[in-house]
Structure formats: structure tokens, C-alpha cells
Amino acid sequence: MACPLFSAFMENPSSSATAVVTREEFHTFHKIDRTVFTRLVYTLSRDVDQSFLAMGFLMMLEQFGYAPDLIASLCSVPDTVLDALANEVSVCINLLFNHHFASTVLAANNDANTILPLLLRITKGRFTLTLINANREIFCTSLTNNWNDFCVRAFEDICEKVRKFNREKLMALEREKYFEELRNLRLGCLQQLSPNRNVQNVTVAYPLPPPPVGEEGNTGAAARMLSEEERAARAAAEERTVFLTFSKGYPISEEEVRVYIIRRFGDVIGTIEMQQVEGEQPLFAKLVLKPSFASMMEEIVSAKGKNKFTINGKHVWARKYVRKNMFAASSSTHV
Template identity: 45%
Template sequence: MAFSSSSSSSSSSSSMPAFDGSMAFAYNASFPSSSMVVSREEFNAFHRIDRSLFARLVFVLGRDIAQSAQVVAFFLWLEHCGQAKNVVAYLTSLPDSFINAVADEVVVCLNCLCYEDFALFAVNFGFHSNFDAIPLIKRLTRNRLTLSLFHQNRENILKGFTKELREVCNRAFEDISASADRFKREKTIVEERKKAEEEINRMMMFSSIHRVPDHGGESSVESAMQNLVLNDQQDSSHNTNAPTDANTMPPPPPPPPVVETPSTVLNIGGGSSDCGASDDRTIFLTFSKGYPISEPEVRSFFTRRFGDVIDVIHMQEVEGNEQPLYARMVLHSGSNIPMMLSGRSKNKFTINGKHVWARKYVRKGPRSPTDASSSYVGSP
């Protein structure tokens, strides 16, 4: 049983250990004897600061429960390997916006550890050599840690991180996780009920606007439709010159001419619009490995935030229960891209607590008929 916490680090030496490569990631936390019996109340009380940070992540910031436990486990590992003294207690004193930003960077670090090839990770997430993806974590560790250094020591880090997650976080956060799960379910029910009520009100308003008064003084769409049918029947019965044979009916007017534009010319290879035209209004999205996200989640998030801007979303085609790691989001207009990317080359979003990177789509070269993903920069 791991009996470690941010609160226990206060007894450590006041000076930070020297940073010398892989040795800096040695896991040096000490644990009590396995024969020691600790009650649940004592265990939770000892980890009250860790529990406080976890509660803020899931209740205040609305982040994913499992991901939040991993974030706190990562901070505990930083403390016990000597890279960030009392970091959990320090974070609890900071604003929610800062905590959320640091948590996003932790997710980037954990995704980095999932890749055996660091170059592939950098390509998939759109990181170039000069891009600083974890500036806040570097600040917390006095510029000692970088993503490349994390990856070089991934085995030691995963070992210590997993130990903190399994022996501390999963046990200390069990009751909070259950409460957060109930809270999220109840919140979802309330939101769905609110949407249903808004839809009903909208339908009732639409019905009242299109209501037509009948001869009895009442108003209803049904009575108006019935009056129209009766009037048509009466007109046809009194019109003796009306044609009775289908062969004598006048021919229908010719259809209007079709003007071929890039948006109306069919693309036989798949899709009803010109590929080149859609490229200029496409955003490339990259998802975090281990945190699956669905197309409805992506569409709902961007629609709520930016309005009706999405034309179509193409998720990565996967087999079985595999997770899509990227998607192409085609907008109605390319003029929305700078707004959605906040004027930067790439922007990051948090969708239901899951990290998503967005950037302007750029085609690599001629599209392969057998592998659509091969023609996109940054695709796995």
C-alpha cells in the first residue's frame, strides 16, 4: 500500500536534487511497512490536499474523471522523483484557469509516453522542434523537463506514475469519483430535459405563428389544411372543362438549366464537392491516445462554441474497437478558420475533459485512392 502524498513532501530537504539525465527520474518515494493497517478515513485525511485538487478538476473544471486521476498521479510522481517540491499544494492555491492549463500539458506528456517513436508523436500532434508544448510544466520544474527528456525516460516514468495511480489515486479518490460520476449523470439528464423543453417551446411557437383561423373562429393548421382540400374538391367538381384523361394533361414545364460550379460538380471518387475547394475550409483535428472521442462530441462542442459552421466531419477510419486519432472537419466557409484557431497556426481545445489539437489542414500531395489519410500532414 502506497502511503504518499503532497503533504508528506514538506519533510523533505529544502534544496532540489541535481538534474542529471535519467537518474533524475529515479523513483525515491518511501512507503510504510505492508503490515501497517490504515483505515480509509486516515488514508483520505492524509491525502486531503491531493483529494482537493482532484475534486477541483472533476467538479469545478468538469474534466474527465479517469484523466483527472492520472493528472494528479503525474504531479505526485513529480514530487517523489524530486522535480517539483510540493507541487500539488502549490497548484491548489492557484486559479482554476492555471490548473486547467497545466492539466492539459500533463495530458500531452502522458500521450508522449504512449509513443515508442518520439518523432511519430511530434508529427501526429503537429509539434516542431522549436515549439514549446509544456511551458507551464517547465516553469514548475525550473526549466528542467522537456518532452524529449520525458520520452527518453519513459519506462522509469511509467513505472513511478503507474504506482502512484494504482496505490494512491485509485484508492484516495474512490468516493469522489463515485460522486462525480453521479453528478455528471444528473447534469446530463438536466441538460437533456432542458433541450427537450426548448424544442417543445420552439415547436409550439412555430405552430402558433403558422396557425390559420377557420370558419368557427378557432385556429389550427389541421383545419386550414382540411379547408384547402375541400375547396380543391369543390373547384374540380364545378369545372366541367377540367381534363379527365392523363394523356390530355399539359406537359410539365422544363427544369431550370443546371450551372456547373465547384460545389455542384460530383466527385466520383467520393464526396459531392471539389476536393481542392474543401481543402481551403478544412481543419485537421488530433485526439489524445487513450481518450476516445466521437464525432457527435466534436460536432456538438464546436457548434455550441462557434455556431453552425461545420459542413461535414471525416473521422479516421478504424477497425473494431480501435480509437480514431484524428479527423478532418470541413467548414461551410474558410473564413471561420482564423477565428476558430484564435489567429494561431494551431489551437487546443478540451472537449469533455479530453485534449484536442486543431490546425489548418494542408495536403501533402496527390490523394491516394486507397489511403485517404496519407495525403494529410500530421496523419498517423
């Protein structure tokens, strides 16, 4: 929701010196925002980071007066409408943060009705492609402020729960696939050992390897049984993978990387795999671009194949991922 009332409360001289707003009070104030965000990430299974930005964008529409009480009204709309609106918001965010995408869309579409029909109806025709392009800097600043000042604190706990839920769901799917492969392997062995007998009456005793455990469990027999299609898909993913290295002594989190990349290049991130270390800072990470944004590789790593970013005062080097880099990075010196 728009936050002038809350800001005024925080700035009130008679209360700000002594009153501290707890997390529970803040969550209560943003209950409607949290309800809509929960629908986006749970009911509609939309990307967490994309939904995070979408909420900041909807708050901005309220704050600038384009759609007063917008978020409250979204609590009662059908899921299909909310999903369609979130798609339009995603387009707007890409227009704001991705100059190449903006120039392509604006050149190909003179009529915003074909791209933002819901937003045009909600804002009574005022929020157009031309308006977005003309006020890019103002909107980007407002969206960034909403992200930092409200969204992080209002949705952080929900984000963590969703990410944990998604990790557990992925692990369950990988475990199910693993056991299915083992069942097929066992059936194949039985058929080879006794082609003329009823397979169900044959017992072959041999130990099964343990199932995958944790996020690194996709190894061993299951990994060796990758199909040609899976190997090709993995190779294709590596073609859109950026290898990031961090300066030792300047720890940086996955969330910091996500926020920076999304702000600068748009919603291009498929996955981020930080180096797994115990009690030490990660020194490298793999950032896999979404398939639809594979063409952004050169823009991110630059034409020279290596680029330098400064994220919250910390240097990050980016280059195109090559498999050998994963092994070299763990022994190299980071500057």
C-alpha cells in the same frame, strides 16, 4: 502528494501487522491531492479520467525530485494557471502512451518551451521533451503504479460524485431540450389551426407524451424530431465508434476498459456505452473516440478491421461499429 512517508508507515513491522488504514485516514493523508483533483473536475470542469492521470503524473514529478511539494503549491495558484498546467500534463501523458503522437510532436518541435513552458519553469528546465522520450518506460511504470496504488483509492469517491453530477446535468439539459421541442411543436400546430387569430387565445387539448426518464429517455417524439444537423452529427460519431464484445462468463467493467484504452492509446475516449442489462454481465459496449482522435480507429481495430485485447486476463474483441451490430450482438454467442 509524494507517498514515501505513507509507504514507510505501511511497511513498518511494528505497525503493519496490526494497523489498518481506513478510507477516512487515507483521504485525510491525501487531503491536498484531493483538493487539487476536486478543483480540476469541479471548478475547471476537466475530464475525470484525464484529471485522474494528471494527478498521478504530478505525484510522479514529486517522487522523482523534479518538483518537490508541487501539489501543495498548486492549492494557491489561480485557476487559469492550474488549467494551463493540466493541459501541459495532458500533452506529456499522450507523449508517454501514444507513440504516433510522440513521433509527430517531437519531429515538429525542437523547442520544449513552445509546448511545456510551465513544466520547464517548475522543474527548472530539467523536464524536457527529450527526457520524456528517453525515459518513456520508467515514467509509464511510475504513472501506472500511482494510478493503481494511490489515485484509485484517493479519488474514487470524488469521481463517482462527478460522474453522477454530470449524468444529472446531461439529463436536465436533454429534458429542457425535449420540452422546448414540444413547445415549438405545439406553437406550430396552433398557428396551422388558427392562422388569422391570436394564438394566445386559442386552446388545443391533446395529451403530451411523458418527458424522458433516466439515461434512456431520449426516445419517442423528441428523437423523431432530430434535425438534419443532429442526424449528421450522430452519423459522424458512429464513424469513430469502436464496437467491443466481451467473453461470457468473464465480466469486465467500464472502468477496466477505460484504464486499458487510456494506458495503451492515450486520452482518446469520448464516451463508453456499456450494454444495459439487469443482473447479468454486459456482453458488448460502444466506445466513441473523441473527434480529434478519429484517425486512431485503424490503430485500435487494426488494419484487418478486428483486434483482440486482453484486459486483466479477459479477452475483448474490437471492431469498427456498424449499426446492425448492436442488434446482432445481443443474440450472438460470445467466445
